Amino acid sequence: MPVNGDRRRAGKTLEGTALSASAPGGAAPAGGPTVLRMLLGAQLRRLRETAGVTRDDAGYHIRASGSKISRMELGRVSFKERDVTDLLEFYGVDDLAEREKLVQLTREANATPWYQKFQDVVPDWFHVFVGLEEAAQLIRVYEVQFVPGLLQTEEYARAVILQGAPGLEPDEVERRVALRMGRQKLLTRESPPRYWVIMDEAALRRPMGGRDVHVGQIERLIDLVGEPNITIQVMPFRYGGHAAEGGAFTIMRFPETDLPDVVYMEYLTGAHYIDKPEEVERYAAVMERLSVAGTSPDRTREILSGMLKEI
Numbered sequence: 001m002p003v004n005g006d007r008r009r010a011g012k013t014l015e016g017t018a019l020s021a022s023a024p025g026g027a028a029p030a031g032g033p034t035v036l037r038m039l040l041g042a043q044l045r046r047l048r049e050t051a052g053v054t055r056d057d058a059g060y061h062i063r064a065s066g067s068k069i070s071r072m073e074l075g076r077v078s079f080k081e082r083d084v085t086d087l088l089e090f091y092g093v094d095d096l097a098e099r100e101k102l103v104q105l106t107r108e109a110n111a112t113p114w115y116q117k118f119q120d121v122v123p124d125w126f127h128v129f130v131g132l133e134e135a136a137q138l139i140r141v142y143e144v145q146f147v148p149g150l151l152q153t154e155e156y157a158r159a160v161i162l163q164g165a166p167g168l169e170p171d172e173v174e175r176r177v178a179l180r181m182g183r184q185k186l187l188t189r190e191s192p193p194r195y196w197v198i199m200d201e202a203a204l205r206r207p208m209g210g211r212d213v214h215v216g217q218i219e220r221l222i223d224l225v226g227e228p229n230i231t232i233q234v235m236p237f238r239y240g241g242h243a244a245e246g247g248a249f250t251i252m253r254f255p256e257t258d259l260p261d262v263v264y265m266e267y268l269t270g271a272h273y274i275d276k277p278e279e280v281e282r283y284a285a286v287m288e289r290l291s292v293a294g295t296s297p298d299r300t301r302e303i304l305s306g307m308l309k310e311i
Helices: 032-053 056-061 066-073 080-092 096-109 112-119 124-135 154-164 170-188 199-203 210-225 277-292 297-311
Strands: 140-141 194-200 228-237 249-253 264-265 270-275
Touching: 032 066, 032 080, 032 096, 032 124, 056 066, 056 080, 066 154, 112 124, 112 170, 124 154, 124 170, 124 264, 124 270, 124 277, 140 210, 154 170, 154 210, 194 199, 199 228, 210 228, 210 297, 228 277, 228 297, 249 277, 264 277, 270 277
Parallel strands: 140 194, 194 228
Antiparallel strands: 140 249, 249 264, 264 270
């Protein structure tokens, strides 16, 4: 079942690029272990390429394979501190301060995130998304079928989860709901990301969980319209066809200037992550056209209030 309350498309890829191991100005990089692994992996890749070492040779040096080096450089696996120190030595990194910075980044990247305790009820590919979501500075969402997970009420979230997997045990349902509610805390934390949502009118009119749940969800959205870090737009039926014929997607941007924007799309059994600039640009252009065509935030409030009278 799509664990974000969304139905997405495609395969799976996350190509890393050369990233700095620290944020602008030398500050420690922001974000959870997922983003820290990406930063560390990309830095190790840059050092390896500068040293003229192949992935196979690097893997042999740490008693592993070239494919493991590839996974490390893409941030897809955890890092052993010993492997990192051995690779730094092999790559000729003699600067003690730089070595210590990367070793410290290794420790931080291996920290256990709060959502790890839910690993038994959601797949690994979704844990990657939660890590990216927590580290993002700007999250832009286009949704077709559901209210996005970060804006859902507890009752609405439970209804969506049960709709997608009606045979789940009650305990698993509640743990999935708890994970979704835990994710929402990022919108009210100190220095929250900007969350910009465009929802198709169908997502708002679909009565998930019955009338009371539907009313509660619309009321919550009305309350959220005025939040300074949240923008909610509606793509009305009357607009007809529009730019997002490919379905729902999310674009995440990070405060670390060297981290690429990531497009996320969920489908029934997995997710697709895109960070190739030319592909991301196409999705960004579509999102821009949707934002121009969608309602203004003030008009959004009027539409939501009108829906309440109709329910």
